[in-house]
Amino acid sequence: MFQLTLIPISPLTLSSLFPDGADVYSRPKGEQLPILFLAANQIACDDALSVVTKAEDLKLFICKEQSATFQQHLRDHFDVWFADESIPIQNKAAMLSEVVRNALSEEFTRNDTVNIVTASKQLSVQVTKLATDKSLTGADLCQILHHDYGTFTHSGNVAFYCSLIATEMGFLSEDVEDIVTGGLLHDLGKLDIDERILNKPGKLDDFEFRIIREHPLSGFRRLSKSNETTRVQRLMTYQHHERLDGKGYPVGIGSDEIDIASRICTVADVFEAMTSNRSYRNALSYKQTLEIMSENLGTAFDKEVFKCWSSIINNRLSK
Amino acid sequence: MLVKHNQQSFEQIIELLTMRIRLTESLAESLRNERGAAHTNPFELRSASRFKCFGEGIVTFTPESFQMPEQESPSLVIVRDLSRKGIGILSHQQWYPEQEVQLQMEHATVFARIARARRLAPFCYEVGLIIVKYQPVATPS
Numbered sequence: 138m139f140q141l142t143l144i145p146i147s148p149l150t151l152s153s154l155f156p157d158g159a160d161v162y163s164r165p166k167g168e169q170l171p172i173l174f175l176a177a178n179q180i181a182c183d184d185a186l187s188v189v190t191k192a193e194d195l196k197l198f199i200c201k202e203q204s205a206t207f208q209q210h211l212r213d214h215f216d217v218w219f220a221d222e223s224i225p226i227q228n229k230a231a232m233l234s235e236v237v238r239n240a241l242s243e244e245f246t247r248n249d250t251v252n253i254v255t256a257s258k259q260l261s262v263q264v265t266k267l268a269t270d271k272s273l274t275g276a277d278l279c280q281i282l283h284h285d286y287g288t289f290t291h292s293g294n295v296a297f298y299c300s301l302i303a304t305e306m307g308f309l310s311e312d313v314e315d316i317v318t319g320g321l322l323h324d325l326g327k328l329d330i331d332e333r334i335l336n337k338p339g340k341l342d343d344f345e346f347r348i349i350r351e352h353p354l355s356g357f358r359r360l361s362k363s364n365e366t367t368r369v370q371r372l373m374t375y376q377h378h379e380r381l382d383g384k385g386y387p388v389g390i391g392s393d394e395i396d397i398a399s400r401i402c403t404v405a406d407v408f409e410a411m412t413s414n415r416s417y418r419n420a421l422s423y424k425q426t427l428e429i430m431s432e433n434l435g436t437a438f439d440k441e442v443f444k445c446w447s448s449i450i451n452n453r454l455s456k
Numbered sequence: 457m458l459v460k461h462n463q464q465s466f467e468q469i470i471e472l473l474t475m476r477i478r479l480t481e482s483l484a485e486s487l488r489n490e491r492g493a494a495h496t497n498p499f500e501l502r503s504a505s506r507f508k509c510f511g512e513g514i515v516t517f518t519p520e521s522f523q524m525p526e527q528e529s530p531s532l533v534i535v536r537d538l539s540r541k542g543i544g545i546l547s548h549q550q551w552y553p554e555q556e557v558q559l560q561m562e563h564a565t566v567f568a569r570i571a572r573a574r575r576l577a578p579f580c581y582e583v584g585l586i587i588v589k590y591q592p593v594a595t596p597s
Contacts, residue, residue: 354553354572361522361554368524375552388550389575 143171143198147281149231150211151181151197158210159203164196171198177206208239219263226273231281233263234293241289241321248328250359254318254366261296261317265310268300268317275301275449284413284420288327288335291409296320298405298446305445306401312369316398319373322366323402326356326374338416353378354387369398377402382436392439400439404430404446407438423450466562470512473532476548478579483546487536494537504540511535513545514560518567521556533583535561542586543568548579557585565591 143162151161162171174197175181188195199207211232218224218232237260244253267273278301282294299320303313327335330352334345341349357375360366376399379385381392411426421429427447434440479487490508516530517523527549537544543559543566551557551570559566568585575581 358553361552371552383575388573388581390550391575391578394550 141171142201144201144204145283145285146197146199146207146235147231147283148195148197149228149281150235151175151185159199159207162198162200164198166194177203204239208235211236211239215263219266226267226270227277227281230267230273230278230297233267234282234297236260237264237293237296237321238283238290241293242287245289245328250325250363251365253325254322254360254363257296257318257321258365260321261314264296264300264317265304265314268297268304268313269310274452275446276452279412279423279450288324291413292321292324294409294413295323295402295405298409299401301449302401302405302442302446303398305449306442315367315369316373316401318367319370319398320402320405322356322360322370323373323377323406324352324356325359326352326354328359329355336416340417350378350386369396372396373399373402375399377406379403380437381439385437395439397439397442400442404438404442408446408450427451466514466560469514469530469560470532473514473530475512475532476579477532477534477546478548478577479546480577480580483576483580487534490536504542506537506539506542506544508537509535511561515545515547515551515557516560518556518558522552523555524552527551533559535559536582542571542584545583545585546576547573547581547583550575550581551583556588559585563593565593567591 141162143164146161158177160173160177161175163174164171175185215232215236219229240256240260241253244256247253275298278297282297283290284294296317297320300313300317303316308316330348334341334348337345353375357371360371360374373396375387376390376395379388379390379395379399381395383389383391407430408426411421411429412423414420427450430438430443431447434443487510490510492508494506494508511534513533513535514530515533517527523529531547531549534546535543536546545559551573553570553572555570557568557570559568566585566587567589568587571584571586573581573583
């Protein structure tokens with residue numbers, strides 16, 4: 138039997154300006170088979186867009202074979218979309234999220250540090266622009282981003298979260314850009330870890346855990362060989378598993394030595410990991426995650442950074 | 457003559473630098489007593505056995521190395537163990553992987569690359585160096 142391999146896309150990527158370049162499918166609740174929602178050469182009409190806007194649990198997909206075309210389409214039109222003031226910021230965020238996810242996926246697969254750094258710097262400009270637009274809330278972002286587990290999805294999400302925290306904390310836009318790039322690069326060292334360990338469904342044994350704990354070190358090594366990376370980006374990669382009480386890794390430094398950008402990355406990283414589906418567990422809710430994280434303030438997480446992130450997310454919960 | 461001259465200048469420089477490493481009592485105790493081959497564990501992937509020692513050294517950055525603004529150079533360190541491929545030191549400050557340094561000891565100069573660092577206590581870091589070039593002080597023929 139013919140079977141489609143479907144990849145989820147954000148419904149907000151549909152545009153009334155251009156055809157999507159790929160057949161878009163939806164899967165109605167309770168149905169096994171997907172149905173064609175919008176053909177590749179069709180421009181989404183107002184009716185289709187209104188369905189997308191109103192249906193909160195609508196899930197759209199494209200087939201794997203057309204993924205490259207779809208991504209190329211997003212990249213080709215992104216600048217036009219981004220400049221168009223009639224397009225809501227939420228839709229722009231959805232498109233950018235797809236572009237970031239795909240660009241990182243491609244570059245991480247190629248495994249070339251120079252290209253990954255270049256792509257990350259380019260992407261950080263747009264992510265920062267988006268974060269400085271006050272009409273985009275943490276609520277919007279959490280809803281738009283994918284929450285599956287893949288190093289590139291995770292890195293993209295962490296970068297988006299970092300952009301909101303850094304902007305909210307009053308960092309200058311060039312510093313936010315620097316931090317966003319660091320967020321995109323923070324797990325670069327995982328490229329040196331065997332996927333069988335990274336994606337192991339069960340509990341890691343001591344040896345595997347030791348291998349996993351090497352990733353900040355190997356990420357830093359990769360970045361220190363590139364003249365294109367900044368101190369902030371290198372430290373975010375190196376220190377994002379350090380804890381204020383000195384019980385983190387790889388060095389075990391204390392609060393006075395952990396850079397503020399790394400503290401931001403730690404909060405974003407843990408929040409993203411806990412609210413994403415993993416092979417061995419389902420995602421936790423935002424509320425549960427914030428509660429668990431709040432029990433570790435001052436020991437694992439910086440109070441000010443957490444407070445800032447918590448206020449961004451709580452806006453969502455109170456809505 | 458050359459050896460003597462080198463020893464004198466090494467001692468003079470050492471005297472100019474302040475030892476800022478803060479050793480805990482237990483660490484100081486083990487430094488006094490540790491000698492011979494170092495213990496190892498099944499997770500270590502070392503290719504050469506390490507031998508415990510105790511001595512002072514001066515670490516400076518090589519011109520090619522990157523440097524973090526908060527790092528001091530030169531810096532007085534304790535040399536704790538040696539192997540054919542690496543050196544273990546204790547330092548009061550953090551060193552970062554891939555930094556390239558020169559370690560001056562009484563009888564040798566070592567050009568090395570930082571492999572890793574681990575904080576043992578405040579102002580006390582255990583740092584692993586990979587030897588790039590070992591240069592003993594020339595002895596008169």
